[in-house]
Amino acid sequence: MSIVARRKVLGGIGAGLAAGALGGASAWTQGKRKLGYAVVGLGSYATQQIMPRLAQCEFAELRALVSGMPEKLEKFGAQYGIPRTHWYDYRGYDRIRDNPDIDLVYVVLPNSMHAEYSIRASQAGKHVLCEKPMAVSAAECEAMIAAARAARRKLMIGYRCHFERYNLHAVELVRSGFAGRPTLITSEHGFYARPGQWRLDRALSGGGSLMDIGIYSLNAARYLSGEEPVEISAMESTDRDDERFRTVEDRIDWQMRFPSGAIANCVSSYSSGHNAFRVTGNRGWVELEPATSYAGHRMRTREGGRINDVTLPAPAKDQFVAQLDHLAESVLSGTALRASGEEGLRDMRLIEAIYRSARERRAITLA
Secondary structure, three states: OOHHHHHHHHHHHHHHHHHHOOOOOHHHHOOOOOEEEEEEOOOHHHHHHHHHHHOOOOOEEEEEEEOOOHHHHHHHHHHHOOOHHHEEOOOOHHHHHHOOOOOEEEEOOOHHHHHHHHHHHHHOOOEEEEOOOOOOOHHHHHHHHHHHHHHOOOEEEOOHHHHOHHHHHHHHHHHHOOOOOEEEEEEEEEOOOOOOOHHHOHHHHOOOHHHOOHHHHHHHHHHHHOOOOOEEEEEEEOOOOOHHHOOOOOEEEEEEEOOOOOEEEEEEEOOOOEEEEEEEEOOEEEEEOOOOOOOOOOEEEEEOOEEEEEOOOOOOOOHHHHHHHHHHHHHHHOOOOOOEHHHHHHHHHHHHHHHHHHHHOOOEEOO
């Protein structure tokens, strides 16, 4: 199949995956109210990326706010028309149980708070979307999954790239055999972390760049390969004279070996800029740079000695809206989640193995 024909076919597949996540809810929502989100934590990501997108959702809307800062509740309550009865501080958080307008809770807090507020939301009878990384340990992830299961509620993790058209298209190209048998994946993510951020405090973040931007490198290598690694080898590089890194790591480089023999070389950094991945096979390659940004993705492919720029049509819903609607659709129609708690747990177990490998300076064999 030619690159042009294959691009047309696979562009449809990628678009179909994005649309398929929302395909069953229309019949459920005709004549019914949208499901209501409570957003927990009103930091910049929640207020600049998540809350504006909720107004664009087909199956969900913003209904409640949770913050420890009264001035934020005042500001965003007025901006979004949220009544005071639907404002909560952290001490009164469990009162969401008594609010039938809240169906879904989006936990957008520092990593160390994910487990507590997700578990309490499940126990309050609400479905949960929790930001990544899911928690600060595999044990916490397991407790979150158990709480959701006991409450018979959904638990989803905020892997927005699972809903982004170029990432979906890259996965489909690789699966189609476009580049041949994958042999090497490179996945690099990093930025310069300014001092004074909560992410540089281990008590809040659970770690450094790996517990933040590095999860994009890790998760991308997994969904691009379609496999789980069998061996990990990692190396940390941190300048402890840099005041930013008193309690957390700066850079971690790691390599993962997959059952097929493919190798992934990954980078996570707080001192250099990276946002790219490439899958190289025995017949060509597929790359994105930027790969996991909020917008502006650029794709290139190589086949038969020709390098091609790939441009996809604009989606009906961007990655944020599609992600937010996906949880609501799953609740309404009973379809499976694309990014469940189990997905977050798998990443967390690998993060622990990466840290262990770097600490012990040896390869870790995975069961």
